[in-house]
Amino acid sequence: GENVEQHPSTLSVQEGDSAVIKCTYSDSASNYFPWYKQELGKGPQLIIDIRSNVGEKKDQRIAVTLNKTAKHFSLHITETQPEDSAVYFCARIRGGSYIPTFGRGTSLIVHP
Amino acid sequence: GAGVSQTPSNKVTEKGKYVELRCDPISGHTALYWYRQSLGQGPEFLIYFQGTGAADDSGLPNDRFFAVRPEGSVSTLKIQRTERGDSAVYLCASSAGPQSFGETQYFGPGTRLLVL
Numbered sequence: 001g002e003n004v005e006q007h008p009s010t011l012s013v014q015e016g017d018s019a020v021i022k023c024t025y026s027d028s029a030s031n032y033f034p035w036y037k038q039e040l041g042k043g044p045q046l047i048i049d050i051r052s053n054v055g056e057k058k059d060q061r062i063a064v065t066l067n068k069t070a071k072h073f074s075l076h077i078t079e080t081q082p083e084d085s086a087v088y089f090c091a092r093i094r095g096g097s098y099i100p101t102f103g104r105g106t107s108l109i110v111h112p
Numbered sequence: 113g114a115g116v117s118q119t120p121s122n123k124v125t126e127k128g129k130y131v132e133l134r135c136d137p138i139s140g141h142t143a144l145y146w147y148r149q150s151l152g153q154g155p156e157f158l159i160y161f162q163g164t165g166a167a168d169d170s171g172l173p174n175d176r177f178f179a180v181r182p183e184g185s186v187s188t189l190k191i192q193r194t195e196r197g198d199s200a201v202y203l204c205a206s207s208a209g210p211q212s213f214g215e216t217q218y219f220g221p222g223t224r225l226l227v228l
Binding site for chain 1 (some may be wrong): 116143152153154155156157160167168170171203205216217218219220221222
Protein backbone atom coordinates (compact mmCIF):
# COMPACT_ATOMS: atom_id res chain seq x y z
CA GLY A 1 0.00 0.00 0.00
CA GLU A 2 0.97 3.62 0.42
CA ASN A 3 1.67 3.47 4.15
CA VAL A 4 4.89 4.61 5.77
CA GLU A 5 6.44 2.24 8.29
CA GLN A 6 8.37 3.98 11.07
CA HIS A 7 10.72 2.40 13.60
CA PRO A 8 11.31 2.34 16.48
CA SER A 9 8.09 3.44 18.18
CA THR A 10 10.06 4.44 21.27
CA LEU A 11 13.73 5.41 21.56
CA SER A 12 15.49 6.16 24.82
CA VAL A 13 19.03 7.60 24.79
CA GLN A 14 21.44 9.34 27.10
CA GLU A 15 22.24 12.99 26.57
CA GLY A 16 25.08 13.31 24.07
CA ASP A 17 24.30 10.03 22.30
CA SER A 18 23.06 9.80 18.72
CA ALA A 19 19.52 8.82 17.76
CA VAL A 20 18.40 7.24 14.49
CA ILE A 21 14.81 6.84 13.29
CA LYS A 22 14.01 4.88 10.14
CA CYS A 23 11.08 4.93 7.74
CA THR A 24 10.23 2.75 4.78
CA TYR A 25 7.68 3.29 2.04
CA SER A 26 6.37 1.38 -0.93
CA ASP A 27 5.16 4.05 -3.38
CA SER A 28 8.04 4.53 -5.81
CA ALA A 29 6.45 7.77 -7.04
CA SER A 30 7.17 9.44 -3.69
CA ASN A 31 9.57 12.34 -4.14
CA TYR A 32 9.35 14.52 -1.03
CA PHE A 33 10.14 13.37 2.50
CA PRO A 34 9.64 15.78 5.44
CA TRP A 35 10.35 15.09 9.11
CA TYR A 36 8.33 16.67 11.91
CA LYS A 37 8.87 17.13 15.63
CA GLN A 38 5.79 17.24 17.85
CA GLU A 39 6.02 18.37 21.46
CA LEU A 40 3.29 17.65 23.97
CA GLY A 41 0.20 19.75 23.36
CA LYS A 42 1.53 21.29 20.16
CA GLY A 43 1.19 20.69 16.46
CA PRO A 44 3.97 19.07 14.41
CA GLN A 45 6.84 21.32 13.36
CA LEU A 46 8.92 20.71 10.24
CA ILE A 47 12.57 20.15 11.20
CA ILE A 48 14.14 18.93 7.96
CA ASP A 49 13.11 17.60 4.58
CA ILE A 50 14.67 15.93 1.57
CA ARG A 51 13.76 15.52 -2.07
CA SER A 52 14.27 12.40 -4.12
CA ASN A 53 17.12 13.84 -6.17
CA VAL A 54 19.29 14.18 -3.06
CA GLY A 55 20.80 11.38 -0.97
CA GLU A 56 21.59 13.30 2.20
CA LYS A 57 20.88 16.64 3.82
CA LYS A 58 22.27 18.07 7.03
CA ASP A 59 21.28 20.96 9.28
CA GLN A 60 23.50 21.35 12.34
CA ARG A 61 22.83 18.30 14.59
CA ILE A 62 20.12 16.89 12.33
CA ALA A 63 20.61 14.94 9.11
CA VAL A 64 18.35 12.94 6.83
CA THR A 65 19.44 10.23 4.40
CA LEU A 66 17.40 8.78 1.55
CA ASN A 67 17.85 5.49 -0.29
CA LYS A 68 15.40 5.52 -3.18
CA THR A 69 16.37 2.07 -4.40
CA ALA A 70 15.60 0.49 -1.04
CA LYS A 71 12.72 2.92 -0.41
CA HIS A 72 13.82 4.00 3.02
CA PHE A 73 14.89 7.24 4.67
CA SER A 74 16.30 7.99 8.09
CA LEU A 75 16.60 10.84 10.57
CA HIS A 76 19.86 11.18 12.46
CA ILE A 77 20.22 13.39 15.53
CA THR A 78 23.71 13.77 16.97
CA GLU A 79 24.74 15.06 20.40
CA THR A 80 21.19 14.70 21.69
CA GLN A 81 19.92 17.12 24.32
CA PRO A 82 16.97 16.80 26.73
CA GLU A 83 15.05 19.38 24.66
CA ASP A 84 15.17 16.97 21.72
CA SER A 85 12.67 14.80 23.64
CA ALA A 86 9.47 14.74 21.58
CA VAL A 87 7.56 12.59 19.09
CA TYR A 88 9.09 12.56 15.62
CA PHE A 89 7.09 11.79 12.47
CA CYS A 90 8.33 10.97 9.01
CA ALA A 91 6.11 11.58 6.00
CA ARG A 92 6.19 11.16 2.26
CA ILE A 93 4.43 12.85 -0.66
CA ARG A 94 3.98 11.43 -4.11
CA GLY A 95 5.12 13.57 -7.02
CA GLY A 96 2.35 15.85 -8.24
CA SER A 97 0.34 15.34 -5.06
CA TYR A 98 -0.07 17.51 -2.00
CA ILE A 99 -1.30 14.90 0.45
CA PRO A 100 1.35 13.69 2.91
CA THR A 101 1.23 10.20 4.41
CA PHE A 102 2.69 10.13 7.91
CA GLY A 103 4.39 7.38 9.85
CA ARG A 104 3.07 6.42 13.28
CA GLY A 105 5.72 8.38 15.12
CA THR A 106 8.74 7.73 17.34
CA SER A 107 8.76 8.90 20.93
CA LEU A 108 12.33 10.04 21.64
CA ILE A 109 13.37 10.38 25.26
CA VAL A 110 16.73 11.94 26.03
CA HIS A 111 17.86 11.36 29.59
CA PRO A 112 20.06 14.06 31.14
CA GLY B 113 4.14 37.11 13.15
CA ALA B 114 1.24 35.00 14.36
CA GLY B 115 1.18 31.33 13.55
CA VAL B 116 -1.77 29.09 12.79
CA SER B 117 -4.38 29.31 15.52
CA GLN B 118 -7.22 26.91 16.27
CA THR B 119 -10.26 27.31 18.47
CA PRO B 120 -11.41 25.90 20.74
CA SER B 121 -8.32 24.20 22.13
CA ASN B 122 -10.53 21.58 23.77
CA LYS B 123 -14.09 20.52 23.04
CA VAL B 124 -16.19 18.03 24.98
CA THR B 125 -19.51 17.07 23.49
CA GLU B 126 -22.11 14.35 23.71
CA LYS B 127 -22.72 11.66 21.15
CA GLY B 128 -25.07 12.89 18.45
CA LYS B 129 -24.26 16.59 18.85
CA TYR B 130 -22.93 18.96 16.18
CA VAL B 131 -19.52 20.63 16.53
CA GLU B 132 -17.59 23.28 14.66
CA LEU B 133 -13.81 23.63 14.81
CA ARG B 134 -12.15 26.81 13.60
CA CYS B 135 -8.77 27.38 11.97
CA ASP B 136 -7.07 30.75 11.40
CA PRO B 137 -4.18 30.21 8.99
CA ILE B 138 -1.11 32.38 8.62
CA SER B 139 -2.05 35.54 6.77
CA GLY B 140 -1.52 35.21 3.04
CA HIS B 141 -1.30 31.43 3.00
CA THR B 142 -3.43 30.08 0.18
CA ALA B 143 -3.16 26.39 1.06
CA LEU B 144 -4.97 25.01 4.11
CA TYR B 145 -5.13 21.42 5.33
CA TRP B 146 -7.16 19.62 7.98
CA TYR B 147 -5.85 16.46 9.63
CA ARG B 148 -7.08 14.14 12.35
CA GLN B 149 -4.62 12.63 14.82
CA SER B 150 -5.62 9.75 17.04
CA LEU B 151 -3.60 8.81 20.10
CA GLY B 152 -0.30 7.20 19.15
CA GLN B 153 -0.78 7.84 15.45
CA GLY B 154 0.51 10.26 12.87
CA PRO B 155 -1.75 12.94 11.38
CA GLU B 156 -4.28 11.59 8.90
CA PHE B 157 -5.24 13.81 5.98
CA LEU B 158 -8.86 14.96 5.81
CA ILE B 159 -9.21 17.83 3.33
CA TYR B 160 -7.10 20.35 1.41
CA PHE B 161 -8.14 23.86 0.34
CA GLN B 162 -6.42 25.95 -2.27
CA GLY B 163 -7.98 29.37 -1.80
CA THR B 164 -11.72 29.09 -1.21
CA GLY B 165 -12.24 25.74 -2.90
CA ALA B 166 -11.75 22.26 -1.53
CA ALA B 167 -9.16 20.89 -3.94
CA ASP B 168 -9.27 17.44 -2.36
CA ASP B 169 -11.70 16.12 0.25
CA SER B 170 -10.89 12.46 -0.24
CA GLY B 171 -9.77 12.06 3.38
CA LEU B 172 -13.12 12.96 4.94
CA PRO B 173 -14.32 9.69 6.52
CA ASN B 174 -18.02 10.10 5.73
CA ASP B 175 -20.72 12.66 4.99
CA ARG B 176 -20.97 13.71 8.64
CA PHE B 177 -17.76 15.68 8.07
CA PHE B 178 -17.73 18.91 6.10
CA ALA B 179 -15.37 21.89 5.87
CA VAL B 180 -15.62 25.37 4.42
CA ARG B 181 -13.31 28.26 3.71
CA PRO B 182 -15.65 30.91 2.26
CA GLU B 183 -13.21 33.82 1.99
CA GLY B 184 -10.01 31.92 1.44
CA SER B 185 -8.73 32.56 4.94
CA VAL B 186 -10.49 31.14 8.03
CA SER B 187 -11.73 27.58 7.73
CA THR B 188 -14.33 25.69 9.74
CA LEU B 189 -14.51 21.91 10.08
CA LYS B 190 -18.03 20.77 10.85
CA ILE B 191 -18.97 17.40 12.28
CA GLN B 192 -22.62 16.35 12.48
CA ARG B 193 -24.09 13.64 14.71
CA THR B 194 -20.78 13.10 16.49
CA GLU B 195 -19.76 9.59 17.44
CA ARG B 196 -17.34 8.42 20.13
CA GLY B 197 -14.96 7.32 17.39
CA ASP B 198 -14.64 10.95 16.29
CA SER B 199 -12.64 11.70 19.44
CA ALA B 200 -9.18 12.83 18.36
CA VAL B 201 -7.00 15.90 17.92
CA TYR B 202 -7.97 17.86 14.83
CA LEU B 203 -5.00 19.69 13.33
CA CYS B 204 -5.01 22.51 10.85
CA ALA B 205 -2.01 23.51 8.76
CA SER B 206 -1.35 26.22 6.21
CA SER B 207 1.32 26.92 3.63
CA ALA B 208 2.08 29.54 1.01
CA GLY B 209 1.49 26.90 -1.66
CA PRO B 210 1.29 23.13 -2.15
CA GLN B 211 3.72 21.27 0.12
CA SER B 212 4.89 19.05 -2.72
CA PHE B 213 6.28 22.15 -4.40
CA GLY B 214 8.54 22.86 -1.46
CA GLU B 215 6.32 25.11 0.61
CA THR B 216 6.66 24.50 4.34
CA GLN B 217 3.47 23.45 6.09
CA TYR B 218 2.85 25.18 9.44
CA PHE B 219 0.61 23.40 11.93
CA GLY B 220 -1.65 24.84 14.56
CA PRO B 221 -1.79 23.42 18.11
CA GLY B 222 -4.92 21.41 17.36
CA THR B 223 -8.38 21.06 18.86
CA ARG B 224 -8.82 18.11 21.19
CA LEU B 225 -12.30 16.72 20.63
CA LEU B 226 -13.82 14.31 23.12
CA VAL B 227 -17.18 12.76 22.35
CA LEU B 228 -18.83 11.22 25.40
